[in-house]
Amino acid sequence: MSMKARRWTQRFTAAMGVVMCVGAVQASTLYQTDFPEAEGSLPTGWVGIVDEAGWAIDAAGDLRYGGSTNASLALGDGFVLGDSSTADSLTNVVVSADIRKSNAGITGLITHHPSGSGTSETFYHARLSGTTSLQLYRFNGGVSAMTDDFTGNNTVTISESYTLGETWRLVMTTLGGKDAQQVGALLFNDAGQLVGKIRSTSTTSVLTSGSAGVRGASPSVYESFSIATPTQITTADGNGADAFIEFRTDQAGAADTNHGTDTTVQTKSGEDSNQLYRKSYLRYDLSSVGDDQVFSASLDLTVNNRVTTGQTFNVYALVDGVDGDDDPSGAGWIESGAGGITWNNAPGNDTGTGLDSDAVLLGTFTGGVNDETLRFTSEALVDFLNADTNGLVTFILVDLTPGSFGDSNFLQFDSKEQSGGVAPALSLVLIPEPTSLMVMIGMLLGVIRRRPAMAVVTKTQGESK
Incomplete structure (x- = not known):
């Protein structure tokens, strides 16, 4: 990946992170990284599920999966978010990544995964499959079985086919409680345009919390990764x-x-x-x-x-x-x-x-x-x-x-x-109106400098008023 392309990716990542997560009153970045660790290593604090050996930072400074299966890599146990929350306690979250792939396999994100505890867990998964499909799944038993636990269809056709090698942004949302989880995915092309969205509500064996991370088939490449709270409006x-x-x-x-x-x-x-x-x-x-x-x-x-x-x-x-x-x-x-x-x-x-x-x-x-x-x-x-x-x-x-x-x-x-x-709060994930979205991205591209590789902020979910 060229330095010019990397600078664009960093700016695009920052722009989309602000657009998606700061809309009304409160939104906090809990974690973000562009994988500054040494080539051949794992991201600090991350734990591989199923096939850890297939994951590593590559020569370009991106997280790459080169194994032979579809494997998850979730944030590790005990990683501190804000003042006291751990990775496994994530509830209402917005997870984002700049993704790239060179074949028609799958590349995606996971939420509510019990990190570092084996291969038989259940978790939510959003992914770009092939070059035309945006999908949501609720996994049972790790990678051994997939069950569509949602109301309605779990696959949509995106409005623009993915071009192999391009950097696109995938956003996964998980909001709700023990009675229902509203799980969604948004996909943006390399120009920052929304090309796909899907949302379903899980009401069976609901997963209320857990770690967040990535899951993909070889070769899946992640140029950045972040976790944020949704926008909040209170009474x-x-x-x-x-x-x-x-x-x-x-x-x-x-x-x-x-x-x-x-x-x-x-x-x-x-x-x-x-x-x-x-x-x-x-x-x-x-x-x-x-x-x-x-x-x-x-x-x-x-x-x-x-x-x-x-x-x-x-x-x-x-x-x-x-x-x-x-x-x-x-x-x-x-x-x-x-x-x-x-x-x-x-x-x-x-x-x-x-x-x-x-x-x-x-x-x-x-x-x-x-x-x-x-x-x-x-x-x-x-x-x-x-x-x-x-x-x-x-x-x-x-x-x-x-x-x-x-x-x-x-x-x-x-x-x-x-x-x-x-x-009492109303948590929201917002899709900006198209005109304001492009204006905001244009403004941000001119002023945003490279963000720190990893940042933890003091404002956490449920901050007291």
Whole structure:
């Protein structure tokens, strides 16, 4: 690879890394490298799975696989990301690489792989296969079997055939929680143009975390590799807000009481001699997203107090444009103070666990334990975000597991007012609008210098607000 080509690759890598990972409020590079190690060695901290001997840094300073099988090379155990996270704890991540190949084999990326622990694991895999196919797989038992665990097709034909020897960028996304994982892949040609995208949601034997790395057939070449968090918008940003509403038969006036300044947001369904219902309202300001397309998304909630494992919750959204779906200075619901949201004035609310026609169901998730981050994702969530027209979205959480009036069957999570807590977040992977994408790349190519070979930043997933 010529020095001129390498300089282009470095600039293109940096440009695409910024474009894909910095769109709205928060996005952090957890790890990046252009493989500065000595020829013949493995990347520092990486562990080979199946065929480590086939992997090595080549004379051009690229990571190359020259073995005889399709093999994975995941980041090693104990590699520190940020302050405390290890490679095997990666959850919501965006993994990117500049790839090159000289035959019609496969070259790709992996996520949620238990690094360094043998050949029988299960993991997610995105790859360029041949010169025309972008694919997603969920592997069972290492390389021994592939199972399409996704809803819908796991292969798409890209809009431009890959030219052998060119450097293209592959991006793999993994967002979601224990009920569903939204796995996706984006492919960009050597000019930075999007030529393929595929996304599916895994709901069977869901993989919730694990290491990230590369997997390919010989000869697969990787010129760079990076791991980043997705963009995050929280209820503390812009016109965002969080609150819960309450109805209870033992307290007169509860239905007119506002909980917009509480340090927690709660959801509960209690039905016995008394009745107690709480519903959560979360509003997010999407103005920073602009015309970008949402490719993948998850709603992230940090459990603050007791919740029964297995308890079920529905996630609804206020229909775009109905009363209450607006700026709080206009017709939007008010978080606190005069006119603050209550059971009796909340948009979309109905009796008991019900909601009216102003709310649409996006999906269901199950509860967890204290300090756990619950992540909800669905195809309906992504579709809803992309259909929004006013830059504001409201989600409503409803408990579907009726308990007794005084039991611990409820969901309580940090609000934006929780000191030292984590505000309810919306994690997003964005595809820039084509015109702004090319303008941004053009600007970046003129000013970006070579990035450090390996960088760890202090901001990590779930950073406190």
